[in-house]
Amino acid sequence: MSGEETIRVLVVDDHPVFRIGMAALLRSLPGIEVVGEAADRAEALAAAAEHAPHVVLMDLDLGGDSGVETTRELCRRDPTLGVLVITMLGDDDSLFASMRAGARGFLLKGASPEEVARAVRSVANGDFLLGPQLAQRGALYLSGARTRGAQPLPELTDREREVVDLVARGYDNATIARRLVLSSKTVRNYVYGVLAKLDLPDRGQLIVRAREAGLGGEDPGTA
Template sequence: MNADRIRPTGSAVAGDRAAAIRVVVVDDHPVFRIGIAALLETLDGVSVVGSAASEDAAVELVLATAPDVVLMDLDLGDGSGVDATRRILRERPGTGVLVLTMLGDDESLFASVRTGARGYLLKTASPQEVERAIHAVAAGELLLGGEVARRAVSFLSGAKRAGGSPFPELTEREREVLELVAQGRDNPAIARVLVLTSKTVRNYVSAVATKLGAADRGKLIVLAREAGYGGAAEQPAP
């Protein structure tokens, strides 16, 4: 498994942490992953039971260790933290996912929350904010960092003002991506049109599908075309 396990050692430690909040750390940057795990181990009432560097490893590790909270980065190299969250919550619905990321944009925030994450912090958060968020998420609460919360309020206000247009929750870039998806274009083709990487397009498509509640690309195309997207639509590749 592509995951680094961190386990308490010794029966005394195991006994002391029996009632602790069990945390898994997911981040593809080893220095940050190791550093945040070390920080969490210093907190009272928190026990790090493992860490992972990729989407697949994160899902496998969560299923193996059954943590209370998953500290989730969104950019996982070839994988997506949003997709990892979706897969984890499909298998273990009670798991608390706390996003800890450098991505403070609306797309990332709302894709994460719609997928089921209970918390969202930027990596600039203080250790005290991280500790508070872990306890809140473990208790079933929804917690957004200060700057993230301000963005959420701004986003919701803008969506309300734009309520007459289809899918007001989408950003302008997401609408561009959805238009091309509705035309039946695949991710590499969309990337060429918008001058983006295929990975970035994949993340946009995942965020749009999450916002609109589409289970797969085919259902997303149907929703988009019913709303008037797609123009002279091509048939999707089989």
């Protein structure tokens, strides 16, 4: 986009206090217009179609929806769209799942207003951006990825594979959440994202696919 064009932004987050606060911050910045807000996948897709934003600020945990899959669909519909993920999830798997889905930037929710403003403008201009807390981890992750051998279900991230392994062992989401120190909602979003990525209809088929790939065990454990 041209340097003088107003940047049209859509804010997607299921927490109204954060969403409203972020929208207010962006409205205070010169050259940025907030064209819409959304709390879930359906609202995000509808708002993007209606308002044609240049940038979408995307939370990864949208209640019952996956921000990664929402990002993937938005970028499929409009490859020129800049998705800037801003989330509490700072783990490497969330980071790289977002990038593979088409996001151009990734910030933690603890980022300063100056970092948010700089990231929005960079992503709008077509740049690829990692927040300062994440840049070094990104380099280390990519370096390590080159040395890792073949893994079961290679289309999944390490964290997704870890979740699927526990699903294949028969654990429910609450138990998986305790074992991985995640929220149950985050585990649910991981499972939803994996089902979409592997094109599977339900959890039962996921267990079958995972065990065929060598994950899980013949005798599922119990919590």
